[in-house]
Amino acid sequence: MSSSPLRPESALANTWTIARRELRDALRSRWFALNTAAFVLLGVGVSFLSASAGGGGGLSGFGRTTAGLVNLVTLVVPLMALTAGAGSVAGERERGMLAFLLSQPVSRVEVIAGKWLGLALALAASIFLGFGLCAAIVATRANADGAGALVALAMLSLFLALGMLGIGLLISVLSRRTSVATGLAVFCWLLLAFATDLGLMAGTLTWKLSIQTILAACLANPLQVFKIWSLDAAGIPLDVLGPVGQYTMDRLPNALPWIAAASLTLWAIVPGASAALLFARKPAA
Amino acid sequence: MISVRNVSMSFGSLKVLRGVSLEVAAGESVAICGTNGAGKSTLIQCLTGVHAYEGSIAIGGFDVRRDGKRARRLIGYVPQELAFRDDMRVDEVVRFYAALRGDRAVDVAAVLGPVALRDHAQARARVLSGGMKQRLALAIALLGNAPILVLDELSASLDIEGREAFLHLLVGLRGEGRTVVFASHRPEEIAILAERALWIVDGKFQSAPAPRGVVTATNKENRDVLIPATA
Numbered sequence: 001m002s003s004s005p006l007r008p009e010s011a012l013a014n015t016w017t018i019a020r021r022e023l024r025d026a027l028r029s030r031w032f033a034l035n036t037a038a039f040v041l042l043g044v045g046v047s048f049l050s051a052s053a054g055g056g057g058g059l060s061g062f063g064r065t066t067a068g069l070v071n072l073v074t075l076v077v078p079l080m081a082l083t084a085g086a087g088s089v090a091g092e093r094e095r096g097m098l099a100f101l102l103s104q105p106v107s108r109v110e111v112i113a114g115k116w117l118g119l120a121l122a123l124a125a126s127i128f129l130g131f132g133l134c135a136a137i138v139a140t141r142a143n144a145d146g147a148g149a150l151v152a153l154a155m156l157s158l159f160l161a162l163g164m165l166g167i168g169l170l171i172s173v174l175s176r177r178t179s180v181a182t183g184l185a186v187f188c189w190l191l192l193a194f195a196t197d198l199g200l201m202a203g204t205l206t207w208k209l210s211i212q213t214i215l216a217a218c219l220a221n222p223l224q225v226f227k228i229w230s231l232d233a234a235g236i237p238l239d240v241l242g243p244v245g246q247y248t249m250d251r252l253p254n255a256l257p258w259i260a261a262a263s264l265t266l267w268a269i270v271p272g273a274s275a276a277l278l279f280a281r282k283p284a285a
Numbered sequence: 286m287i288s289v290r291n292v293s294m295s296f297g298s299l300k301v302l303r304g305v306s307l308e309v310a311a312g313e314s315v316a317i318c319g320t321n322g323a324g325k326s327t328l329i330q331c332l333t334g335v336h337a338y339e340g341s342i343a344i345g346g347f348d349v350r351r352d353g354k355r356a357r358r359l360i361g362y363v364p365q366e367l368a369f370r371d372d373m374r375v376d377e378v379v380r381f382y383a384a385l386r387g388d389r390a391v392d393v394a395a396v397l398g399p400v401a402l403r404d405h406a407q408a409r410a411r412v413l414s415g416g417m418k419q420r421l422a423l424a425i426a427l428l429g430n431a432p433i434l435v436l437d438e439l440s441a442s443l444d445i446e447g448r449e450a451f452l453h454l455l456v457g458l459r460g461e462g463r464t465v466v467f468a469s470h471r472p473e474e475i476a477i478l479a480e481r482a483l484w485i486v487d488g489k490f491q492s493a494p495a496p497r498g499v500v501t502a503t504n505k506e507n508r509d510v511l512i513p514a515t516a
Binding site for chain 1: 334
């Protein structure tokens with residue numbers, strides 16, 4: 001007992017230590033390799049199909065590839081982020097690692113913030129590496145004009161991923177078992193990706209919902225917000241989305257990016273912050 | 286060094302601790318004894334701030350609830366369930382926990398040497414045996430020279446030989462002046478390591494009698510300890 005214990009680390013230092021561990025573990029995992037490979041393969045596949053649909057062969061340019069990728073990203077990125085977040089806290093709790101981590105000189109908010117940051121960086125790495133490789137392949141084989149649209153889509157994909165990661169973490173904090181957390185994450189994905197679309201269709205037919213109500217419901221769903229904003233950012237007319245898209249073009253041409261940014265920002269902050277608050281009050285084991 | 290006052294804790298409607306109080310002086314070695322489900326591990330985890338509880342717990346004068354980080358920097362904790370991330374190497378595990386204690390330039394070999402794991406620094410956590418994991422947890426508990434060691438069922442995953450070696454290690458650490466609090470239901474561990482044993486039954490401390498098969502005796506340091514009746 002020659003020296004006294006070292007002082008507690010600052011909140012930022014602890015958060016970064018935990019984030020680095022999460023990032024390193026994610027980069028080593030099959031999850032990261034599979035998702036990145038899926039991005040590249042699907043991106044190149046979409047480009048190839050876009051060119052075929054246009055009557056040409058080989059790969060289409062960035063503009064059409066971006067348009068084709070929007071629907072793909074709307075499905076794949078949320079699933080990636082939700083399941084990554086859902087496994088993080090519940091998995092450690094189930095295996096007894098969480099109690100050990102929390103017995104260290106670290107606060108619960110630092111733990112959850114570190115996990116969020118590490119997984120966010122891993123998702124960013126996967127998304128940008130996937131889009132980057134896809135862009136490199138498209139650029140070597142097709143017209144390289146319009147690469148900015150693909151960059152914008154990658155940025156918006158990350159924005160969407162951050163929101164979904166927060167929801168995943170919230171699910172993870174509330175779940176005692178990894179299997180339950182993963183199941184809830186998949187259910188949440190189905191709800192956001194499919195059930196709201198089907199529900200709106202049914203609601204429109206049954207209750208004759210107004211176009212404003214439908215638009216408001218769309219703007220409350222981060223996946224729909226992402227889709228509308230991405231198409232708008234890529235310069236694709238929103239009437240491809242039907243009457244709601246047409247209405248948005250007519251009534252909200254300048255406000256759309258701001259409304260979409262506000263909606264996705266809320267989705268990126270509120271679920272993650274809620275997860276941190278709940279985790280700070282909840283027993284670990 | 287450790288002050289537990291009127292601590293109660295429940296899991297839902299199940300009361301696990303019922304108004305437990307405990308004072309542990311610096312350098313003292315105290316065993317929390319009891320049968321499975323008596324509340325030993327829950328009390329230990331309340332000390333580390335893992336569980337929410339009623340009452341108050343102070344470690345080195347720091348309230349565990351209000352000033353948890355400062356309280357926990359004084360504690361090295363060895364859990365009953367030993368789990369490390371499978372893909373992390375032993376040296377990465379040590380560096381991670383050392384960083385959380387503010388030591389970013391930790392000498393991994395010096396940390397692993399005393400627990401005989403220096404040769405396993407590059408091994409993945411998944412290949413370690415239960416005994417090795419226990420020793421790794423002890424190495425982590427000793428990071429930052431924490432003055433208090435808290436151990437939950439300290440030799441639960443060890444065979445007889447491993448348990449003896451582990452206890453020998455702990456006796457040495459107690460001799461260095463560390464405060465040791467451990468949960469156990471093994472009389473031989475209590476006899477070797479504890480200066481004072483407290484029996485917890487149904488979430489409350491009971492002064493007497495000791496369970497069947499255990500008697501009170503005086504050890505070499507003239508302190509009352511509990512030993513197996515057959516010893």
